[in-house]
Amino acid sequence: MTTDVNVAFAEEKAEQIDSARNEAERFQARIDKGEIRLIGGDRYEVLTGWDRGETFTARLNAEGKVESILAQHGLDTSTGAAALYTTVPAWHGLGSVIPGGTTDIDEVLRLGRLDWEVRKVPALYEWEGEIRPHPEKFHTVREDTGAALGAVGKDYAVFQNRRVFEFLEELTGRFDLVWESAGALRDGRRTFVTVRLPESVVIDRGGLNDEIILYLAAINSHDGTRQSETLVTPWRIACGNTERFASRDAAHRWAMRHTSGGLDNLKEARRTLGLTLDYAKAFEREENQLVRTELGIDQFHDLVSSLWPLEEDASDLAIASSTRRHDELDGMFREEARKVGRTAYAAERSVTDYLDHRIRVVPRNLSEELARGQRALEGAYDDLKSKAHRRLLLVRN
Known part of the structure; x- marks a missing residue:
């Protein structure tokens, strides 16, 4: 049995989008079982299972029958197209799909529409017709669109997309890894990139045969609400829901606070990420011991x-x-x-x-x-x- 949550997620979305047969009955049954709940308007949230936390919109007709279910991809579309690069088609059909992928980080940034930088600018306010700067407050702003991404303090340090992602480039060369996906969410407030580990973890070979496919993911934040982090996770990020799932189900993580010395953690991340394959094998050995x-x-x-x-x-x-x-x-x-x-x-x-x-x-x-x-x-x-x-x-x- 191969545990590939990404395939399961894509199949679930395809079924919801392509077929409405008996959808109303199945939808109501999931509500009755407590598997999903209404969170406001026509938006619902999944409460159980591997896709717990997913949000989507369900549109009902006058008889209360489900007409359509729309999952929320959350991708940045502010430049006219979805900011996503991926090696396989995502469930929503958006983004630049490059079968087989690429090992060129600049190509990944271009295809994922991430080749822009962020600037920290003073927050301004108006007083009696005069525009004044607030000395303790700043905004993070995209240089390509001028969009404000977040309000931050004076000690907040901007981490550019390329700087956070480039440390994974060394691993793509050492272990022949391929960039699996990259993109931006919520108008660029969050950005991500993932690579797949060359070997899976198999628990109880010949018995349960529970195979877990693992990815390395780097997630950057520009809105001042979260740290940047790198993860070992079973999720290939391709939308807002899978980005949340990747953080939720991470087997290991390294966090970087947005301070002047925050990127020093990249040195430790680079060293320990180089040991990730050994970590996966040790994890497999220990889980097999628990199975026995x-x-x-x-x-x-x-x-x-x-x-x-x-x-x-x-x-x-x-x-x-x-x-x-x-x-x-x-x-x-x-x-x-x-x-x-x-x-x-x-x-x-x-x-x-x-x-x-x-x-x-x-x-x-x-x-x-x-x-x-x-x-x-x-x-x-x-x-x-x-x-x-x-x-x-x-x-x-």
Whole structure:
């Protein structure tokens, strides 16, 4: 079984776009099951599965039947065409498709409509007919279109697209990698490039045969809301949804803050990215060890208790919350064990799924969905995932 979420996503979009047969019944069934929900107007969000977090527009007729479903690609079209280069056609049919790809970074920037730079300019305000600069505030502006991308502070450093992406160029030469995709989102506020690793990770060869295709992705930000980052992810970015999924499902990441010394992290990223193939092989070995390690229900409960320890003098509220967590994780582990066996691998998948999709998020001035997305981007639960992984590797049959 090959886990290629990109193929699954494209097939799902093609089915939605090309066929409306029984769409109303399927659409309502997904709502009834809690798989999708209305988020305002005619916009919906997917709540479960590998495409969790996708947003789309569903247009209904007077009888409430689905007439069309339009996924939101989010690509920059401010220069007259979609800012996307890709080696395979994307689900939305947009962008420059180059079968086989290219190893020339300048060609990638041109085809992806990323060959522009960003300038930081003073923020101005009007006072009694006079235009004055605000000494502490600036705007980031595209030099080709003059579009304002974001409001930033005086210490914010602009990272040009080419500068952030070019460190991957060394890897394309060392490991014969090809640029898989590149483009811009939200009028250029976010830009991205991905390359595919030459080898897949295969878990339980001859058994589950769960093959995971991995990509390296570099994502740059120009609006002052996020750090730039590089990721190891199963997603080939080709739209706004897949960009979010790439960050959500990253197996490893390096972040770069937009400060004067932020790009120094590129040196560490270049060094560690050169070890990515070794990392993938080590990941494969460890996951296969978990597949071969049987794990009982009691052992799984011990794992949960070690991840979320309960104090001896815990309040009734804390005890009730802990019991609910144990019960939910117990059910998730039993369901996962039914599919892949009662193993440490099933336990890790259950804990990861709980942290990514189920754990209650208390938002701070954000909707719960935005708060959950922010925590995923910031890797808020990476330590718990790593702790669970290490403990399961120590389990012996």
